[in-house]
Amino acid sequence: MKILVCISHVPDTTSKINFTDNDTKFDTNGVQFVINPYDEFVLTRAMWFKEKQGASVTVVNVGSASTEPTLRKALAIGADDAIRVNAEPIDGMSVAKEIAEVAKNGGYDLVLAGKESSDYNGQMVPGMVAAMLGFNFVNGCVGMEVDGNNVTATREIDGGSESLVTTLPLVVGGQKGIVEESDLRIPNMRGIMMARKKPLNVVEPTSSENATSSQSFEKPAPKGAVKLVDADNIDELINLLHNKAKVI
């Protein structure tokens, strides 16, 4: 099985979010970038397939050279090789086109991605890649097994879960549950040393087509201070929720 894992390079969750150039650009100043947390879950699942069922694992990112440390981290976790498509990501559609191209050229039969990235949270890329390639698609995946070409998967639904059957070739948008948080791997020194020698191939983008583009950013309106209610005065809280906030 040839697995392609999509790695998004995102600001760490604890980063301060600021915008520059008249609110048209994300301010990367002082921001630490990490592997998208959702992608870490599927990468770990890919490592399991590699170790238990014999698969090769390639990681891919669409981005500038500044994303290479993130790809190296994925290699240190255990991926065999990495591909960076040398393009600034513009929107989900343009990223999906590049990943679909890489998947097609490399003959991958399983494409794993976090269901969303923690920066734009759009849940667009995995489904678009599947639709472009004509692969099957499972989103919100919280468990999967592969037996030959047959795949059983579980996805999250409102208030529960759904069991699915499908076949390779397949794209999966995964989330916590596909592996547990305690299964996530921190690269060790040996992994980091080995990662330096693993291939990281840079390929040029095939198209620059995008369907949407960012015009500007906004921050949420500043929130007023919390209104504290005395623990002995629950009636006041109920009154506020009913008459002022109008939520009960």
Next chain:
Amino acid sequence: MSVLVYANSSEGKFKKSAFEVVSYGKKVAEELGTNVIAVTINIDGVAELQNYGAETIVTVNNDGLKVFNAQGYASVIKQVAEAKGSNVIIIDSSIDGLYLGPLLSVAFNAGYASNVVAAPSSTSPFIVKRKAFSNKGFNNTEISTENKVIGLAKNSYGIHENSVTASVESFQASIGDFGVASTSIDKAVGKVTIADADVVVSAGRGLKGPENWGMVEELADVLGAATACSKPVSDLGWRPHGEHVGQTGKPVATNLYIAIGISGAIQHLAGINASKVKVVINTDPEAPFFKAADYGIVGDAFEVVPQLISKLRDFKAQNS
């Protein structure tokens, strides 16, 4: 040209998001000087949609679509859009909406923006505002393609009454084979889900142990709320993973979010920030949650929550 909205339903009932997308579709149609068409799949009694402005309701009934299938639903919505000459499609950003959205956008050759929170600020160019950075910002996005798909965020634009008389017509969709098939669904019956709830009652490690969740469930019951929990609580196995809300858990965008004994780590707040009113109950006045909340009580949950339950019962009795 027209605007097509997919009115999401489950077990023969419209989801609240169905009324939100129809309201939103009506607004977009007005801005574009056209009309709004709603498509429904396997639901009878669709007249309710005309309260929110659906001038035409297209019903699709097909045994092959009894269980949600992203590929199948995307294909049906696209067929209706093409038959009706729509070039803007609006769906919700529910779990199923986000599953079918990207498939629909590729099939329909459309630019797609999901988690959209407001009516377009301009229709030429076509610009919508969507959530970004886990609710820490918004992005104004231009959709430059002729065909467009918009995924509307839950509880953002709101439900707006706009009564019209709709014409209802049925549509025969052609359904091929799906590459993904459902074999079983495991779902609690009769329980309010986090996605559907207007109120969510959530508790954290401050509750000290799973045996103390009775009062959380009781409070949720009084409010008709769903129960949720913080990440440490689900990691400790005190509560099922499905209740974990926050960055890597479920997102919450309710009218009222009550956090009991949750300190308010940034990852937790990222997942619940889209909720309109946040109430925190915590013994520690320095807990970061107080900075994110609208109302707060510094106090012991084991004293405050039982009082809250009893006072809310009285309140509900008086106001029902």
